[in-house]
Amino acid sequence: MIEIFAPAKINLALHVRAKRDDGYHELDTIFAFANIGDKISGQLSSKLSMEVHGPFGPELMQITSTEDNLIMRAARKLREKYNISLGADIILEKALPIGAGIGGGSADAAAAIKLLVKIWNIDAKDTDLLDVGASLGADIPICLKGQACRATGIGDIFHDVDISGLHEIHILLVNPLIHLATQHVFANWDGKDAGALIYGSAYENAQRGCNNLTPAAIKLCPIINDILNSLNNRDNILTRMSGSGATCFGLYHDFESCDAARIMMEQKFPNMWIRAGKII
Ligand SMILES: C[C@](O)(CO)[C@H](O)COP(=O)(O)OP(=O)(O)OC[C@H]1O[C@@H](n2ccc(N)nc2=O)[C@H](O)[C@@H]1O
Numbered sequence: 001m002i003e004i005f006a007p008a009k010i011n012l013a014l015h016v017r018a019k020r021d022d023g024y025h026e027l028d029t030i031f032a033f034a035n036i037g038d039k040i041s042g043q044l045s046s047k048l049s050m051e052v053h054g055p056f057g058p059e060l061m062q063i064t065s066t067e068d069n070l071i072m073r074a075a076r077k078l079r080e081k082y083n084i085s086l087g088a089d090i091i092l093e094k095a096l097p098i099g100a101g102i103g104g105g106s107a108d109a110a111a112a113i114k115l116l117v118k119i120w121n122i123d124a125k126d127t128d129l130l131d132v133g134a135s136l137g138a139d140i141p142i143c144l145k146g147q148a149c150r151a152t153g154i155g156d157i158f159h160d161v162d163i164s165g166l167h168e169i170h171i172l173l174v175n176p177l178i179h180l181a182t183q184h185v186f187a188n189w190d191g192k193d194a195g196a197l198i199y200g201s202a203y204e205n206a207q208r209g210c211n212n213l214t215p216a217a218i219k220l221c222p223i224i225n226d227i228l229n230s231l232n233n234r235d236n237i238l239t240r241m242s243g244s245g246a247t248c249f250g251l252y253h254d255f256e257s258c259d260a261a262r263i264m265m266e267q268k269f270p271n272m273w274i275r276a277g278k279i280i
Pocket residue numbers: 011014023024025026027029101103106136137138139140153154155182183186243244
């Protein structure tokens with residue numbers, strides 16, 4: 001059995017710049033990952049199958065059939081592209097909330113691609129795998145890359161950026177357990193270009209940037225505003241929403257401040273999904 005971690009994707013800054021003719025939006029974003037995520041494991045088999053477990057497993061099975069799961073879609077694409085007749089038994093441990101702006105499905109698809117490349121012993125070029133990922137979702141290429149960076153295009157053109165200091169940062173994720181559909185949030189964007197992220201390092205871009213999908217997400221899910229206000233205090237480096245929401249995050253220099261914020265948020269919002277971890 002091989003196991004691959006599928007970490008939550010965090011947009012430390014997300015600048016939506018323009019709507020393209022194909023309906024997608026040009027972005028400028030700083031991606032990072034947290035040590036909080038799903039787990040995908042699997043082994044070689046004659047058929048392709050998947051099981052879903054974990055706290056968000058039942059919800060995922062209710063809204064998405066196994067065949068439509070991004071993991072199975074990625075597996076079928078790989079089999080077609082590399083002419084593979086083997087199968088695999090895949091197990092997803094779903095720990096990330098669904099439709100949460102932290103790329104859960106994208107992280108799973110990327111982890112499944114990595115897993116199956118190993119199980120099926122595929123001699124694949126990284127660029128070809130990125131193409132397979134991109135054909136399934138805008139966030140999958142960055143989840144395949146799995147490293148903090150700046151991205152433009154629809155989030156698929158990567159730029160080197162100084163990421164020093166990021167790995168020491170503690171992060172608190174807070175999700176109200178309200179599913180926000182990415183396309184609805186984009187449809188409510190105010191159309192104002194937030195500009196390019198040209199402030200230097202990833203850390204500086206995070207501090208000086210913003211997430212200009214936040215007003216659109218708050219319109220659809222007003223409690224995001226309460227979460228952001230509660231997270232925002234003098235002990236943290238930054239408070240922001242990730243992606244199209246509704247997950248918000250606080251960044252902290254040390255474990256103690258992050259843990260104190262976790263306890264405070266758990267008392268205030270006992271029914272929300274709240275996790276403390278680190279940027280990886
Ligand atoms: C907002 C982000 O989370 C930031 O990382 C991502 O760009 C979203 O990536 P994703 O969920 O993988 O997106 P996809 O599954 O490809 O697209 C879902 C929907 O989001 C909208 N979408 C997505 C990405 C993008 N750059 N512009 C868009 O307008 C489109 O309406 C699309 O139909």
